[in-house]
Amino acid sequence: MMIGVLTSGGDAPGMNATIRAVVRASEGYNHQVYGIRNGYRGLIEDDMVLLDHQSVSGMLSKGGTFLGTDRVPEFLDESVRQKGVDNLKKRGIEALITIGGDGTYKGANALSRMGVKTIALPGTIDNDIAGTDYTIGFHSAVETIVDAIDKLRDTSQSHRRCSIIETMGRKCGDLALFSGICGGAEFIITPENPIDKEAIIERLKKHKKEGRRHAIIVITEKILDVYELAKEITEQSGFASRATVLGYIQRGGSPAPADRILASRMGAYAVELISDDIHGVCVGERDSRMIHLPYANVIGQTRPKNAIYKLIKKVS
């Protein structure tokens, strides 16, 4: 069988490891794999390359995605998608494995309705995909954020400051939640755990009285202007505050071991599913086991609030 693989949306550490797993697992079934460049754009533009054992050598530890990625809003248009379907047919590609976030899943679902055998794998640092406990890239991004928090604590302590750290994550607070717990943050503000400014100000006033030298606030992006928040906290609590927006650094770097394992398992599982003629599904990890669910159960669904939110009150 001829299988296509692409990465789409925001890149995530572990995407390369996933492509590698797809290629290596396919060898066992004698499938041939085409790498499609720059997400759905490569599908439309017929920009594809045959991948073999050697083409993915050394990819396990590499950040980013060597196939490239893109956000392709025009893919919502059926006539544009048809070009992609025609290009797949022309090359004899029967099945497509897509690695990305919610937008990628929507594209895979739409292609599946047009007769392409698709499987979607969760590749995003945000951990915002329903139907899986973890997405590929999340653990690596948490590691990067925790490293930044540790460094920011050093300088905050030296200067007796409160450090506000903004993470990515869009509508999902898991990056802030996990890194905040790992980094010993006093406050973790996420879409699921809204800000209580009064409580922050009161606690920081108390901190100051007690002679504490630093405080850490971790907050998900797009909630508020963190520079403004730093100003308000400084003025109202007397505890000097500084904000740091971590930005795209969170998406780069070599994947953490947990992501390498997840990527390898999910890539191999997707090939297994396709070989069993199972498609039109998304792959996930639930309680350490590989699962697959229909697109309808996952796309646009909100993940339940993470159980570790309970930890915030206990340990922060």
Ligand code: F6P
């Ligand atoms: O989806 C991953 C993500 O990194 C989000 O956390 C962030 O909001 C977004 O991508 C940024 O996207 P772009 O690369 O289009 O600026």
